[in-house]
Amino acid sequence: MMARVDNYQDQVYNFIGLWDVPSICGLKILKKENEAIVIATDLYDENPGTSITEWNTKLAKELCDKYEIDYKKLIYIEHTPYKKTKLSFNQESFFKVNFEITDDKFENPKWQELTIEEIDKLLTE
Helix, strand or coil, X not given: CCCCCCCEEEEEEEEECHHHCEEEEEEEEEECCCCEEEEEECCHHHCCCCCCCCCXXXXXXXXXXXXXXXXXXEEXXXXXXXXXXXXXXXXXXXXXXXXXXXXXXXXXXXXXXXXXXXHHHHHHC
């Protein structure tokens, strides 16, 4: 049975990751007329399993199938929230991930960093 989503959703999402380990991420979905924006947030300490970056090809496809998102209309963004530290890899970041889609399979992710202003623009336009 397909899950139904209205135009906007914000939740903690459970998925089965690498080696069938239960995993979680933050999930925002905003459906617009010509696109669907999916923001998957890495939950670090709360996630007992696979990171969203390590599982992005499978997670993006799973979300499209479950929430009836056209693969061609998907804008998939990986969000790393700010952790209170001075280490650069713990700073907040947003990466748009583009996939090659072959025979119903997501492959070869390519990351493009976006600014918070670009994210705001995506969400509000």
